[in-house]
Amino acid sequence: MNKRRATIVDIAERAGVSPSTVDRVLNSRLPVKGKTADRVLAAARELRYHGINLLAQRVDENRRSVTLGLLLQSRSNPFFRELCEHIHDYAKHDRPECRNIVIEEFKDKTPKAMAASLHELAAKVDVLGVMAFDHPTVNEAVAALTASGKQVVAVLSGLSAPSLAGYVGIDHQKAGRTAGWSLAKLLNRTGKVGMLIESYQYRAFQEREFGLRNYILEHEPEMEVCEGIYGIASNQVVERMFEELLARHPDLKALYFVGAGVAAVLGMVELLPLERRPLIVCHELTPVTRSALLSGSVAVVLDTPRRDLAREIVDQLLDRSLELSSDHRASHVEFRFYCPENI
Template identity: 30%
Template sequence: MADQINAVAPLLHAPLAESRARMHDVAREAGVSLATVDRALNQRPGVSARTLLRVREAVQRLAERPGAQLTSHNDGRLLCFLLPSGENSFVAELREELHALAPWLSEQGARAEIRTTDAFAPAAAAAAVRRLRGQYDAVVLMVSDDPLVREAVERLDADGTCVLTLVSDIKARNRSHFVGIDHLAAGRTAASLMGRFVGPREGRIGIVIGAPGLHDHAEQLAGFRQLMATEHPQLEVLAPLESRDGDERSGALVRQLLARHADLVGLYTIGAGNAGVHAELRAAGGAGLVAWVCHELTSHTRAALLDGCASAVIGQNARLQARAACRVALARLARQRGKAEDERIRIEIFLKDNLP
């Protein structure tokens, strides 16, 4: 390992600006992050022998390339977004927005890659986070909040990787910033809307949730229960049923709720799976059957609002969150406090009458 480190040591003898430029060229040539090159040069942990060899070979190729120009173009900043796999429509929208940001990121001297993992399997999510070590300058995570994941985040941070969370937070002291809405407030908003749509009726409220282990889902549930208990005590909130964001399972759970509770007057769904919910409500009678409040304006929830099956949709802007995450990550890497950190992602409320 010492020989491999010594092979790139001459970079440290260049003036600071030139050294920085050379490091970016090495990162681009080796296909690794600037942080990885920096760790290799300074003999810090988190870089495998195989990666050290790639860095050494990249330096040699650059040195032997006739007329090679080492520039200060800052295209060595590599960002990674680790998003949930599966059929979540909102996550699909996030992916589209991130792809659309590629030209803007290039202008900032950066690029982003998207990886996916099973957000409902903490061990798999933690393993996916661990696999990111030494590959990226900044990692943006949308995964479950679990001790295994937090431990993996701590290792990333110890390696010098900037870690942000997107949409759903993680209770890890090492993550540098969270980009998303206030989910407790979103849950309280859902409860307030539910009370308005149910009106003076008494009865039960069913809840279908993606997974309580997801921080955003857990906070929305807590906010909903809190306000329902204080403002609408005449309505009994049933225990949540877990859907894992699947359309088919969500529909089956709604069918189960309707069959078991003749006095069901409201339905609150947290997470994805709303296509299945909509299909089941339509099959059971359609508009006005129950007051249904859900999250994220997608093609499925839009259709549900238009035909009256859904009463209200609580949204969060995927475009703003994707851009804010990129801006905050780049600002943190530059050791600057970006304006994006002060931007609040606002809770949006959509009804049939105000659809964009």
Template identity: 30%
Template structure:
């Protein structure tokens, strides 16, 4: 957080408006508040932070993303069982909202599934790889996992190396060359992704307006429709 707060302050000396992906942390909120006092609007992207201080949020309705992942998981799983959830950090609000949406769907609609304690992977490939291998060996009733943040590359590698005959449901966050290949090879079930072009198209006018008219008294949220990728539509 200290490094990101310092980066924000440095950008504030060179920019008229700032868009940033960051964890929700008091030190970052303080930096955003300092910039707002100088008339420099800060927009949170993909994961909200500094609520009530930042100029606006542009990204997905992450709770809805999590519930959509759970709906697909429940339809794709061949039987009820144990379900793993990975987040990059508890400080990223988007990860927490996806996780809570995922869990709430199962509580309401599919109580036969058991969602395990959340695993934090710091969005690191190696940590995710080892954690998923351990789960597959330790939990014979595991039916799949949801990657609510980054680190899916490690999960995909683990599935390719060790998932023979287990037929796990695997839902990941964002479409990349690696997740696209995994979909094509039927290694993962679905990817939920941010429409990045649409995000930029929405963000630029908001920034332009904030620069011209000043920071808003009531910060807003702009929710984008998310993209769903399956093996048959990539």
């Protein structure tokens, strides 16, 4: 007796999807994610489905090829370099819909130049991800691109453009509150906290500062948060900012690096008398901050997992381009908490 032919229900069960999803792949009714379509096709092959040739043809026909674009701060920065490697790796091995990825960095970090760079990259790609200033000129560029049919997703730092398609990154207010909680525990809930803040035009850094201040105001009446010092652009600038902070507040007990720049002052911290060395909380686990944790120069690092972030960036950009998602969506990647005992 001949074995029963495999059905759509059998394929669905083997692929871990619904029969309607298999039907959508087979009859091109609605878009299906590339990974899902590939699972359906693999299950059909395993079951020796009689319509395998037609199913394979449908998958090939429906697999749109998309070019992703990303505008980031600096590809030479260790954090961004590692992130770009994970983005390329994930797209290559897990998202066959991705034809190409164009990753560029801002050469000129003024709002007008950022807006121009957005338009230039948009001409080369199908959908864009960007880490830019939250500024009216940038938001106007996002609105213009959206009106032209090109969707824009904020990466790592949010934008207030109403037409923004989505956001991928950590919850920065939560990170700032976690920094405040950490310092309160380390300082026995008393003492003065300072902040060095990279460009305040990034919404991410505004939210981190807001989170730390709010936590201290709500829970720690014996602690004081100093005024923030802004302007991280080079090692020399960071060193001057740190010297200024120590001069204004000789009784400073802790320091929160809201953005980058911690590497520039580690040597200066180690030269201070032990009683004047501030406890430091910073962001992103790199070879420099890992070493500083081990030496005791840094107390806590709040890290954004690059592999998880890369996956969320690629998935959301592809979903936008393939019209699998239309509403504004925030994909929050959970940050990780590192201290000297768990690295």
